Amino acid sequence: xxxxxxxxxxxxxxxxxxxxxxxxxxxxxxxxxxxxxxxxxxxxxxxxxxxxxxxxxxxxxxxxxxxxxxxxxxxxxxxxxxxxxxxxxxxxxxxxxx
Numbered sequence: 001x002x003x004x005x006x007x008x009x010x011x012x013x014x015x016x017x018x019x020x021x022x023x024x025x026x027x028x029x030x031x032x033x034x035x036x037x038x039x040x041x042x043x044x045x046x047x048x049x050x051x052x053x054x055x056x057x058x059x060x061x062x063x064x065x066x067x068x069x070x071x072x073x074x075x076x077x078x079x080x081x082x083x084x085x086x087x088x089x090x091x092x093x094x095x096x097x098x
Contacts, residue, residue, distance in 0.1 A: 003063060005055045008048040011036045020063070023056035 004017040012034040022029075027040040042053055 003059060005052055005059055007038070007052045009034060009036065010038065010046050010048055020056040020059035023053060 003020055005020050005023055006015050006017055007023075007029075008015050009031040012031060014031060014033040016032050018029060023040055025041055029038050029040070030036070031038060038049065040049055040053055042050075044050055044053070
């Protein structure tokens with residue numbers, strides 16, 4: 001499962017990657033090549049920012065769905081209980097001293 005999203009810089013047009021969990025409204029990041037600060041917002045006028053936010057939203061949704069599917073699979077497998085293991089907290093000699 002891919003958890004990173006490609007981002008295209010508005011100034012130098014260089015492409016770099018960042019995690020989808022980070023790309024939410026209000027997040028800012030510097031471009032690694034030209035060091036301009038990019039602000040990520042759903043209402044941005046820049047098409048590159050909008051595309052990155054859309055891809056991040058899809059990636060987060062896919063990750064949530066895959067986690068829920070794996071959680072359902074593990075919940076469907078019955079657990080086996082082997083009983084309580086023997087406790088070494090007290091031995092029979094300690095009980096005789098009382």
